[in-house]
Amino acid sequence: MDTAKKIILELKTAGFEAYVVGGAVRDLLLGRVPHDTDVATSALPEEVKRVFERTVDTGIAHGTVLVLLDGEGIEVTTFRTEGAYTDHRRPDEVAFVRTLEEDLKRRDFTINAMAMTETMDIIDPFGGRIDLEDKRIRAVGNSSERFSEDALRMLRAIRFSGQLDFALDDETFAAIKQEASLISSISIERVKAELDKMFLHEQAARSLGYLQEAKLNEHLPNGKMFDVDWTAYEATGNSLYGWAFMLHRGGFDVSALRLYKLSNDEKQQLANTLCAASLETWNAWTYYSIGTEALEMAAKLTDRQVAIPKKKSLLPIAHKQEVAINGKDLMEWTGKKQGPWLKDWISRIERAIVFGELPNDPATIKEWFQVEFSTQDE
Template sequence: MTTPFGTEASRRVISELQSAGFETVFVGGAVRDFLLGKEPTDIDIATSATPEQVKKVFRHTIDIGIEHGTILVLAPEPIEVTTFRTEEIYSDHRATDEVVHGTSLKEDLQRRDFTINALAMTLEDELVDWFGGRADLEARVIRSVGKPRERFGEDPLRVLRALRFSAVLNFHIESETLEAMKQLAHELQHIAIERIKVEIDKLFQGVNPSKAFQYSREIGLPTLFPELFSSFEQLDSFVPFTHARHGWAAMLSMSEVSATELAHHFKLSNEEKRFLKQCEDALNLRASRSFDVLDMYYFPLDVLNVVERIRHAKYPDETTETYEQLVERKKQLPIQKRDELAFTGTDLLQWSGLRGGKWTSEWIEKIERAVVSGCIENDAQAIKEWFVYEISRKE
């Protein structure tokens, strides 16, 4: 390895903890990604030091997860440092009730989910690999550390994590691991929907979500949890997704629930709710006709694009528009947003001689639609003449 692993700040954190007498290494996904030739992100550090001891070594820290043994060291960039763990105890599968800290790196790694994540790297760039993680990376295999039933029993969410990694890395799941997933998949009923949603988001953004969808069917998720995973039966034709929200839109198009119900069920963010509602409205319009100029104006490009992709996936013989075509149509609109109109509400008051009221917002919208539709030019004089004529007809 020619380039030292980790950032300068993260290496300095390890060095200081080692100088204080604590075993400290890089762990987890960053090590995995480094070995895969990817740029490591979210660098994590594991140490034999307790959270209290970490705080004594560093002046500036934040207790972001001290109950789980994690301290954020400001060095000055934030670096997560977690005490070696030997066990995590769950009472309701929703959160860790108790973390048992240890002093052994091997004990910490053997409690991790998959061999490809049970890797560590020393400050001297030596790989620590007690469970065959590197070999599994080279074979493109997802395999549980130790006994699969024990690992999934500790946290059933690992069933979804295995599916997520199969999509993100395009790896296959080892047979014994897959069999344990099938046997314990029903335990996902105890997992908080927020944790499930995070895994689905990441799965949607993988390089091969279809692989995860296939494995989900093999372990029976659509049958066990039809309200959550029934759409996984038919989502293969929609991939790849350029964003997680496109995956949710595809789920919406294949389900019998409304955007509001889907958003509520998975506790989506307000932004995601708005996006799904726009997709629902656009899908309803698109069911009977192509997008017209007003649709192009009122719907965001992202919504138009994902709806066209959904239509193409569901009806491949139907004529649909590409992203590039949608971009060009958007560019050709007379205006892109309301504040580009060549008049204001004050102009309406002056032109009409009337007092302000609800009618002004109604007429602004009418003029906006007329400009977008090409009925009038976006020119103050042209708008005035059109408005004065139209409002006189209403009197």
Template sequence: MMRERDERLWNAGLHVVGELVNDGHEAYLVGGCVRDRMLGRPLHDIDITTSALPEQVMKLFSRTIPTGLQHGTVTVLEGGLVFEVTTFRQEFGYSDARRPDEVAFVLDVREDLARRDFTFNAMAVGLDHEVIDPFGGRNDLQARIVRCVGHANERFSEDALRILRAIRFGAELGFELAAEVWEGITLQRQRLSQVAMERVGTEWDKMMSGANPELAYHWLQQSGLLAHLKEQLPQQLVDYQMSDRAITHKITSIVDVDLRWAALLTSAGLSVEQSLQFGRSLRFSSRRGQRIASVVGFSQMLQFDANHERCTFAREHWIDAVLAYGISTAEDWHKIYRTETSTEYEWLASIPITVVSQLAIKGNELSKQLNKPPGPWIAQILQHLLAEVAHGRLANERDALLRIASTWD
């Protein structure tokens, strides 16, 4: 099914190329789709490069979106699919270490390919299925190496985000970083401080959800990149040597990227507040950030040593952690560190109740039965009753709960 989808996407892209060629322009499939097809990887999108100017593209196709006309890009909607069509161009000046200050349209596809980041992203395929590969991208794919188009130091000085992309591609594809690429990363790493944290977060999140998050993190840490971001990260994370820890064997086996993050931050020794701030720095949604930090906090309540996989907690500590962070966090923790046959899973299933709303008595009843006005005392008593029932020290029955509540000082 996936291969059928890829063929459909590829052929639909060639159809758009054909429409441009029939209108008298040069046009090619370019970049990531060419690379991934050569590697036999799933295609995610199709980019097209052409000699046609944006206004010519918009005139030719009935459904278009002027995505970035100043950079020559038009989104074409054809057959229910989306294609980014960009005019052959050169780029000049990168004063913000991210975007070109000036773009000039050109007529030669090879000039367009020369502005791209890595050799395996600088290949194009036309209607004749011939590959235009002026920088040896196919050879580098075969050699399994990440190499820049031209000088790595120059490419990274133009757009600092390429530094993170080099690491992401290397880790995801299992490729070696060429020596000049690693040198360029270390020489230009301070320019990452000019890149928006949202873009950093997007790249790093892709690394963490990819095939080899451990290798990606190792390169990020060893290169010193983590100390040169726009916003300062917790020092524990900057210094953390993941390759020396047992957790490195676990992260890839975790399916959920948020739980991969939780495993990393726990093993690096971050606190709950540091984890929350980290999520904010990388511009994660508040929901994602809270979920990740909750797993970190859950582990801390258990005094769980993620690096050496030592379990030093008793059932009482486990129940307290569940009451503090909830059943969903306990289940997340299990997905990282335990199987469904573990003792802790049995403990989770045996807890009678886990939230105040499951108590057999409500706050207004307490106020009425004890003849006291509502106040913070109600929440305190309910939490106390919840703990007593959850630990099995008290039955979840109205009369029993009232009896204990009446003795509350």
């Protein structure tokens, strides 16, 4: 915050207005440490660049310049207003303006439409401070217009309700219900990012209740998935757990999320979680073959009380690379060439070691293998 204040003072000395704006102001008023600090100014981008020695053009077409000062990077954006949003995602045009209020009135919610001077005075033209005190999420101006401009704001409103443990303003919630179908115009990457954030918060169940009540999920890919009872949901700090909870409760497999463009790693983690959750009992192979993260999610889904790290630490080996022999050894012992048989026997040896039936020692493995292999040939 000290760096932002320095930037504001520099801009004011140069004859411009400048303020801290957005989420940083909200967080400070809530007694929280802001994650990011943004500055809005009456200076045009080229004017900002003339004031500061070190800048980066991060979004100059939209008026944003990154100012590098005291080892920090602060985004400084020119006061602006926005044109029509014909695609319900982004403005067709951006126009720079010279007054703070014109800039603030284009923002999404009153709690994000406040500004702060370098002396910590709050500028609040839309009642955001009262809404913070009343724990209320309310759109700036006409709610339907705000959601028509950027339909993702509907999900953001719902996400903020869980993140801050706030209620949605009646008019704002009514507009979400009315404009719900517009969410289908938003890219699935942006939708997933909001849902990921939603799953992280302690009051995520509140948000997901709003999602269901507004029927917003009905306009998302495979949206019926979200129609599960979220009241028992407890955030873990891992957004994947939200997806796992939904799939497990609804009886879906990972293919139900095909249109959400999960990474291969995310899909594998979820598949492993659902697999572990489906098992009545967990044995040594479960702890060996499934990662800690997936097991922890599965344990929470099924109310298992188990010390997963300890169980894993007691295994004879942690992964296949620790097996004391390899395929070359088996070919040497048998005189056979490489083929499907090799993978099968390495897998048998690996399982025997994991289950404690075979010590992980080359000589012992060779002796065991030769007996087992000859018996099979008979």
